[in-house]
Amino acid sequence: MADWLRINVVYSTQHWIFPKITICILIFLGAIILVIEGRVRAKAGKSVISFSGKFFEENYDKVKFWGTIALLAAYFALLDVIGFTVCSILFLFLFNTLFGGKQGLTPKYMLTSVIISVVSTVVISIMFGTVFNITLPSGLCTIWIKSMGITIF
Amino acid sequence: MPFVLGPEQLVVALLGVIIGIIFGAIPGMTATMAVAVFLPLTYAYDLETALYLLLGLYVGGISGGLIPAILINIPGTPSSLCTTFDGHPMALRGESERALKIGITSSFMGGIISLLVLAVFTPVLASWAIKFGAVEKFLIILFALTVISALSKGQMLRGIWVGMLGVLISMMNMFSVNNTYRMVPNFFKSEMQSGFQLLPVLIGLFAFTQMFEECEIGMGAHFSKEHASGVTENMKFNFRRDFKGQSVNIIRSALVGTFMGILPGVGGSAASLLAYSQAKSWSKHPELLGTGAVEGLVASETSNNGLTGGALVPLLSLGIPGDATTAVLIGAFMLQGIQVGPLFISTHPKTWYTILVALLVCNVLMYLVMFFPIKWISNVIYIPRQRLYPVIIMMCVVGAYSTMNGRMFDVWCLILFGAVGYLFKKFKFPSTCFLIGFILGRDLENYFIQAISSRNGSLSVFFTRPIGLVIWLLIAISIGYAIYDNRKDAKR
Numbered sequence: 001m002a003d004w005l006r007i008n009v010v011y012s013t014q015h016w017i018f019p020k021i022t023i024c025i026l027i028f029l030g031a032i033i034l035v036i037e038g039r040v041r042a043k044a045g046k047s048v049i050s051f052s053g054k055f056f057e058e059n060y061d062k063v064k065f066w067g068t069i070a071l072l073a074a075y076f077a078l079l080d081v082i083g084f085t086v087c088s089i090l091f092l093f094l095f096n097t098l099f100g101g102k103q104g105l106t107p108k109y110m111l112t113s114v115i116i117s118v119v120s121t122v123v124i125s126i127m128f129g130t131v132f133n134i135t136l137p138s139g140l141c142t143i144w145i146k147s148m149g150i151t152i153f
Numbered sequence: 154m155p156f157v158l159g160p161e162q163l164v165v166a167l168l169g170v171i172i173g174i175i176f177g178a179i180p181g182m183t184a185t186m187a188v189a190v191f192l193p194l195t196y197a198y199d200l201e202t203a204l205y206l207l208l209g210l211y212v213g214g215i216s217g218g219l220i221p222a223i224l225i226n227i228p229g230t231p232s233s234l235c236t237t238f239d240g241h242p243m244a245l246r247g248e249s250e251r252a253l254k255i256g257i258t259s260s261f262m263g264g265i266i267s268l269l270v271l272a273v274f275t276p277v278l279a280s281w282a283i284k285f286g287a288v289e290k291f292l293i294i295l296f297a298l299t300v301i302s303a304l305s306k307g308q309m310l311r312g313i314w315v316g317m318l319g320v321l322i323s324m325m326n327m328f329s330v331n332n333t334y335r336m337v338p339n340f341f342k343s344e345m346q347s348g349f350q351l352l353p354v355l356i357g358l359f360a361f362t363q364m365f366e367e368c369e370i371g372m373g374a375h376f377s378k379e380h381a382s383g384v385t386e387n388m389k390f391n392f393r394r395d396f397k398g399q400s401v402n403i404i405r406s407a408l409v410g411t412f413m414g415i416l417p418g419v420g421g422s423a424a425s426l427l428a429y430s431q432a433k434s435w436s437k438h439p440e441l442l443g444t445g446a447v448e449g450l451v452a453s454e455t456s457n458n459g460l461t462g463g464a465l466v467p468l469l470s471l472g473i474p475g476d477a478t479t480a481v482l483i484g485a486f487m488l489q490g491i492q493v494g495p496l497f498i499s500t501h502p503k504t505w506y507t508i509l510v511a512l513l514v515c516n517v518l519m520y521l522v523m524f525f526p527i528k529w530i531s532n533v534i535y536i537p538r539q540r541l542y543p544v545i546i547m548m549c550v551v552g553a554y555s556t557m558n559g560r561m562f563d564v565w566c567l568i569l570f571g572a573v574g575y576l577f578k579k580f581k582f583p584s585t586c587f588l589i590g591f592i593l594g595r596d597l598e599n600y601f602i603q604a605i606s607s608r609n610g611s612l613s614v615f616f617t618r619p620i621g622l623v624i625w626l627l628i629a630i631s632i633g634y635a636i637y638d639n640r641k642d643a644k645r
């Protein structure tokens with residue numbers, strides 16, 4: 001059998017065999033894609049490398065987009081500091097307000113937001129955390145009732 | 154015939170179907186997302202009960218898409234795209250209830266026909282696949298990767314590329330044979346011993362990506378009754394009149410949907426487009442399709458529900474998901490420690506029969522839930538999304554956190570893979586290919602190493618076994634077809 005058809009399987013380095021093959025394929029295919037699509041671009045009279053068009057939609061909703069990412073990061077960071085239930089109620093309300101936009105600041109909308117965040121969080125927290133015994137993030141506001149074996153995260 | 158069915162299962166299936174219909178009916182939310190978000194609920198159940206929930210979500214999610222397609226001309230899920238062609242014109246003509254009921258009945262029939270195909274085909278395919286060794290398994294996965302890419306319409310190379318990227322990302326862990334890390338930064342060694350977990354990756358890719366996109370366009374676009382203005386009704390549904398002469402169309406469309414589903418990685422939209430074009434070319438009055446013809450509506454809805462059973466065939470016989478939603482379903486089996494593949498039916502007959510019964514039950518429930526109270530249930534398309542997304546975020550957190558029994562690392566992965574999926578969308582890479590690559594990547598590597606180790610590292614092992622050669626032929630055909638199809642598309 002020809003030598004180039006042989007891969008030396010050495011115990012200590014075999015964890016790199018397949019990743020290396022994959023990376024080679026990625027580079028090879030990537031080059032082909034660039035060439036093919038570059039040719040199409042060149043034919044259409046566009047520049048080969050630069051991306052045409054903007055990354056974001058025109059007039060994209062900056063507040064909601066970046067606000068969501070910021071809120072998500074804050075939510076996740078505080079989850080195991082505050083505890084699941086209280087933290088989720090707080091952030092569900094904030095998400096409701098953010099997604100509502102201008103409408104989100106009217107009293108009627110806010111009241112609905114409060115009801116949605118409290119009810120859905122309590123239902124989920126009790127159903128998963130307390131009844132099904134699934135571990136949820138715990139923190140300052142987590143209540144342990146040892147005598148009854150109940151945890152409210 | 155042993156299977157599990159009791160009051161608890163019925164309740165769970167009903168819950169799944171209703172939630173599925175809601176996810177399917179709200180444009181921008183899909184069956185895949187419904188299954189992904191509710192997957193963690195299955196920790197609490199045994200696998201059989203969990204399957205009732207997940208299959209209910211799947212069937213409901215595919216079926217719910219027809220409601221907005223008919224009423225407001227927007228497909229609720231990609232697979233009900235073709236339903237808008239004839240469904241909405243019918244609604245505008247004053248036949249909204251009739252169109253909805255025809256759609257629901259067609260969906261039901263498509264689901265039942267595909268169930269029959271599933272029951273017959275899976276054991277045959279599995280008994281054939283039982284002879285597979287590491288070489289054949291490696292090649293079958295390779296075949297699956299080429300098929301998904303081939304069908305990501307005119308994006309074959311990008312599909313393969315991003316699928317291979319998924320394979321690479323799946324290998325960022327500790328290799329199980331020699332217990333050595335690769336591609337893992339030092340400070341993440343304890344978290345990434347078994348690599349990125351499937352659940353956070355797929356919830357991130359499907360739910361978070363979708364949410365980021367909605368945020369970008371402001372999320373304000375929810376639908377009010379005004380969008381359905383002009384939709385009146387003065388024609389009632391009549392089974393005998395409406396389905397007269399449709400039997401050939403129904404069987405053809407259901408089989409098209411089912412067999413498109415069997416090909417790994419094909420989505421419902423491709424299946425319903427193909428069934429629709431078939432209905433058009435076989436029709437006696439092709440010019441009427443697109444103006445509100447019953448034929449077109451029947452073809453689209455029968456085929457996209459036909460997909461449900463079909464997509465389960467490769468999952469249960471080969472361990473390869475047939476579409477994005479079954480890729481998520483494979484997660485449910487993994488979580489319960491059950492290996493799907495050629496041995497699945499013989500080692501878990503109870504689970505296998507339960508799947509068949511559950512699919513039947515879910516289809517019947519879907520029909521009952523949608524058909525009679527259709528006027529009332531069609532209001533779900535008006536649920537504002539800004540109220541749903543916060544709750545979905547919380548459910549995603551519960552799911553991701555409990556994946557490895559309580560780690561914040563997996564929760565952070567949601568944002569990471571949400572961003573990855575968002576970038577894929579922006580640069581037009583199909584994320585389904587990435588997910589399938591990610592799911593199959595570790596098996597692909599293991600079978601590769603096993604195969605070449607047995608032959609002292611010689612790659613010739615992949616070309617010496619007869620079944621292997623057949624699979625090579627299939628791979629060649631799939632790539633050849635993709636190139637041909639690409640050319641055809643480019644010419645247009």
